[in-house]
Amino acid sequence: MKRLSILGSTGMIGRSTLDIVRRYPRRYKIAALAAGANFELLAEQIREFHPSFVSLRDKAAAERLEQRLVGRRPRVGFGPEGAEEAGGRDGVDLVVSAITGIAGLRPTLAAVRAGRRVALANKESMVAAGPILRREAARSGAVIIPVDSEHSGVFQCLAGLERDYVHKVILTASGGPFLDTPLRELGKKTVREALRHPRWKMGRKVTIDSATLMNKGLELIEARWLFDLDPARLGVLIHPQSIVHALVETIDGSVLAQMSATDMRIPIQYALTYPARAAAPVPALDLAAAARLDFRAVDERRFPLLGTARAAMIEGGAAPVVLNAANEAAVEAFLDGRIGFGGIADVVGAVMAAYRPAAVDGLESVFAVDRRARERARHIIERRS
Ligand SMILES: NC(=O)c1ccc[n+]([C@@H]2O[C@H](COP(=O)([O-])OP(=O)(O)OC[C@H]3O[C@@H](n4cnc5c(N)ncnc54)[C@H](OP(=O)(O)O)[C@@H]3O)[C@@H](O)[C@H]2O)c1
Known part of the structure; x- marks a missing residue:
């Protein structure tokens, strides 16, 4: 039996992970859960899965949770320290890191x-x-x-392949809800329209990142570090059906593809069972019904943030930290109605243009760079609104 800690248990990925645990009650035991503000859902998860430790984003949410608990109670923590405890907790075999944004860094590092x-x-x-x-x-x-899903695809394609034989790694992108929107209309798109993703059901922040394609830019940088790949070997292709998640080109001209149904429970389950596999949590992929797989190059006039992210990846150092912080601040401002859809790329571009290269050699310098970039982004957002 594997003991799990789920960071972000009330989110889309956290809830999908708990679906898998429900399917295999003899294989997994929930040891710890960490969430943000949703104490009602966390209370239900406690009743069902009996973790020994839980944490919420702040003290007020933790107190409201305590008032709801009856019978067998877990210890309740809160704040960054609570999430860190859930990440690094003794006796846990596997930590699912699914808090959204930079708030996930400390608990992920604690687990590592x-x-x-x-x-x-x-x-x-x-x-x-x-x-x-x-x-x-x-x-x-x-x-x-x-x-x-893209990185799970790369991970599976790379298994058993000598790194010298890899020519290129390509992540696919559905293109989001605005793939074919006339360019002049893009800037006016509303929050509701941007949240209507054609393929995936995801949290709000990652859904907006998918509409701007910043999600793919962040994924390039993620792949760069996860697989230790030279940025020149990383590419992106638009694939609206979201069936092929990743492609690996070998030096002799073969292209390996990983395909699966568009359901996050597939890569989540694989991450839990790896290197073993278990029966699929969703119906098998029906390629005859899918009928076609389309691919096209990314139009970077439509998705300027992909180019911004690629430049940050190549520069390295503090650039990706600044990129991520500016994007988190801009997406939050868009979701709150303080800037328009087109403002996200403008704000991130302005913060990137103003930043001076700096080294990040430890966690504290990452957070210092992150804080400064957020302040700069907030300042730019205030001036615009
Ligand atoms: N959804 C997908 O298909 C997908 C696919 C690939 C990667 N991802 C990545 O997975 C992560 C989670 O995505 P998601 O779609 O599951 O997002 P989500 O539905 O918005 O869930 C985010 C989770 O993080 C928690 N949280 C937020 N801020 C927190 C804080 N300061 N302290 C503790 N917990 C906090 C939320 O708690 P409350 O809800 O209780 O506030 C929630 O449990 C993101 O990094 C995303 O890019 C998602």
Whole structure:
């Protein structure tokens, strides 16, 4: 029986992970859960899965949770320290890292430092602190298994393939809801329209990132560190059906593809069972019904943030930290109605243009760069609104 800690248990990835645990009650036991503000759902999860430790984002949410609990109670923590405890908790075999944004970094690092197996969905931590996470994993022996469908695809295609034989790794992107929207209309798109993703059901932040294609930019940087790949070997292709998740081109002209149904429970389950496999949690992929697989190049006039992210990946150092922080601030402002859809790329572009290269050699410098970039983004957002 594997003991799991789920960081972000009330989110889309966290809930999908619990669906898998429900299917295999003899294989998995929930040891810890961490969430943000949704104490009602966390209370239900406690009743069903009986973790010994839970945490919420702040003290007020933790107190409201305590008032709801009856009978067998877990210990309740809160704040960044609570999430970190859930990440690094003793006796846990596998940590699912699925808090959204930079808030996921400290608990993910705690899990890595504790030498746990980490099923990583929180791409922002790998974007902001890829070299730190890699270094700490090498020290502790932690194994990081990707949950993102594209990275799970790359991970599976690379299995048993000597790195010298890899020519290129390509991540696919559905293109989101605005793939064919006339360019002049893009800037006016509403929050409701941007949240209507054609293929995937995801949390709000990652759904907006998919509409701007920043999600793919963050995924390039995530892949760069997860698989230790030279940025020149990483590419993106638009594939609206979201059936092929990743492609690996070998030096002799073969292209390996990983395909599966568009359901995150498939890569989540693989991250839990790896290297074993278990029966699919969803109906098998029906390629005859799908009938066609389309691919096209990315139009970077439509998706300028992909180019911005690629430049940050190539530059390295503090650039990806600044990119991620500016994007988190801009997406939050868009979701709150303070800037329009077109403003997201403008704000991120302005923050990137103003930043001065800096080294990030440890967690504290990552957070210092992150804070400054957020302040700058907020300032730009205030001036616009
Ligand atoms: N959904 C997908 O298909 C998908 C695919 C690949 C990768 N990812 C990545 O996985 C991560 C999660 O995505 P999601 O779609 O599951 O997002 P989501 O539905 O918005 O869930 C986010 C989770 O993080 C929790 N949270 C937010 N801020 C927190 C904080 N400061 N402290 C503790 N917990 C906090 C939320 O808690 P409350 O809800 O209780 O506030 C929730 O449980 C993101 O990094 C995303 O990019 C998602």
